[in-house]
Amino acid sequence: MFMKMPFLNRRKKQGSYKLSNDNLPEHVAIIMDGNGRWAKKRGLPRVAGHREGMMTIKKIVRHAAKFNIKVLTLYAFSTENWKRPKTEVEYLMKLPAEFLDTYLPELMENNIQVRTIGQLSDLPEHTRQAVELAIEKTVQNDGMILNFALNYGGRAEILQAVQKLAADVKNEQMKVEDINEEAFSSYLYTYPLKDPDLLIRTSGEIRISNYLLWQLAYTEFWFTDVLWPDFDEEQFEKALYDFQNRKRRFGGV
Ligand code: V07
Numbered sequence: 001m002f003m004k005m006p007f008l009n010r011r012k013k014q015g016s017y018k019l020s021n022d023n024l025p026e027h028v029a030i031i032m033d034g035n036g037r038w039a040k041k042r043g044l045p046r047v048a049g050h051r052e053g054m055m056t057i058k059k060i061v062r063h064a065a066k067f068n069i070k071v072l073t074l075y076a077f078s079t080e081n082w083k084r085p086k087t088e089v090e091y092l093m094k095l096p097a098e099f100l101d102t103y104l105p106e107l108m109e110n111n112i113q114v115r116t117i118g119q120l121s122d123l124p125e126h127t128r129q130a131v132e133l134a135i136e137k138t139v140q141n142d143g144m145i146l147n148f149a150l151n152y153g154g155r156a157e158i159l160q161a162v163q164k165l166a167a168d169v170k171n172e173q174m175k176v177e178d179i180n181e182e183a184f185s186s187y188l189y190t191y192p193l194k195d196p197d198l199l200i201r202t203s204g205e206i207r208i209s210n211y212l213l214w215q216l217a218y219t220e221f222w223f224t225d226v227l228w229p230d231f232d233e234e235q236f237e238k239a240l241y242d243f244q245n246r247k248r249r250f251g252g253v
Pocket of ligand 1: 032035050051053054057075076077092093095096097099100114130131134148150228
């Protein structure tokens with residue numbers, strides 16, 4: 001008689017984990033933390049870390065598309081990030097245009113759609129224009145959704161949803177008794193995307209920092225000490241592998 005020994009499946013194969021094609025997450029959200037720390041360790045300015053972090057995005061997007069991930073939601077700029085030094089914020093606001101200048105052709109080739117969540121209206125005009133152009137140019141693509149959280153905060157998102165909902169109740173577009181989870185979700189930035197299955201946070205911080213507060217209710221969390229600029233395909237696969245080997249219960253047994 002042989003016992004089932006699930007740990008035997010956990011073999012590491014030539015530096016990569018044996019991923020099956022089942023139970024892959026459809027929606028992966030990432031908090032790309034540790035860019036400033038990566039730069040500091042090298043005696044470089046923080047912005048050098050942000051630039052390197054942008055290179056990591058390109059790498060991970062290519063890899064995620066290979067695994068048929070449907071949505072990748074990346075925390076690029078939070079509502080708290082305005083508190084950073086002015087020069088750093090100005091640099092960050094140039095990154096969307098830079099990213100798209102060099103990467104839009106590849107997004108088109110791979111049929112990837114760019115979307116955003118967050119309050120775009122408060123971004124500098126040049127940043128908003130770059131982002132809107134990317135959304136427009138990729139709107140016909142029907143492959144993976146590359147969703148950037150820009151000027152995003154989870155509480156701000158919930159509050160704007162409540163305001164719109166209250167306005168709809170007032171103008172009789174919505175009845176109080178019809179407010180349920182599904183109806184409420186339709187007022188969030190992420191609508192009609194399904195909630196993330198997996199959240200990855202790099203750089204050793206174990207918190208969610210106002211990210212997707214409503215949407216992460218049943219999400220599996222995966223943390224690593226690796227800094228975002230050092231994050232690579234192998235790390236990403238490890239996260240997918242660990243996800244596949246967790247049992248999700250959604251509150252059941
Ligand atoms: C930003 C680079 C990645 C590390 C984390 C923070 C810094 C890509 C974008 C972007 C956003 C919208 C878009 C295309 C690209 C971006 C900001 C910061 C503000 F349509 N990276 N990246 N935006 N970082």
